[in-house]
Amino acid sequence: MLNQNLQQLLSFLGYFVVQVFLFRYVVLFESAYAFVYIGFILYLPLQINTSFALGLAFLMGLCVDAFYDTMGMQAAASVLVAALRPLALQIAKPSGGYENTYLPSLFALGGQWFVFYTFPLLLLHHLLLFMLHTASLELWIPTLLKSLVSVIFTFSCLLLAQFLFYRKK
DSSP, X not given: OHHHHHHHHHXXXXXXXXXXXXXXXXXXXXXXXXXXXXXXXXXXXXXXXXXXXXXXXXXXXXXXXXXXTOTTHHHHHHHHHHHHHHHHHHHTOOTTTTTTOSSOOHHHHOHHHHHHHHHHHHHHHHHXXXXXXXXXXXXXXXXXXXXXXXXXXXHHHHHHHHXXXXXXX
């Protein structure tokens, strides 16, 4: 239990540090942003209490908000992902279930699962974040495009992280 808690604390710190000290400054084509910190919420242990996951998501979002000066927008989008995570896990559930898996990952559950679980939650996160940021329905087409290219960028970064850090030994 202590080892798992320490692992989650290190994961929280890792995603946070990489987000605010690296990806904060990486923008592709002036419209694609990578919000890799959301990977911390997406890949929390399967058995985690939903209330605890919501609290962690809120804390992560607030920490990122402090560096991005986004006044709670990251926290709101993070909490949305944590709230919808159980539903997404249920919808993407493999035919054999999640029996022997502690952490959801590409290697534990497969590529199809990874795409069907990660992509929709990233899309909802980015749409809410950018809609809150623009605060205007008049700009919905540019906001949608920015969200889509940012989801693809974030997804690619999270996929790379799966190969670097979640690979089966």
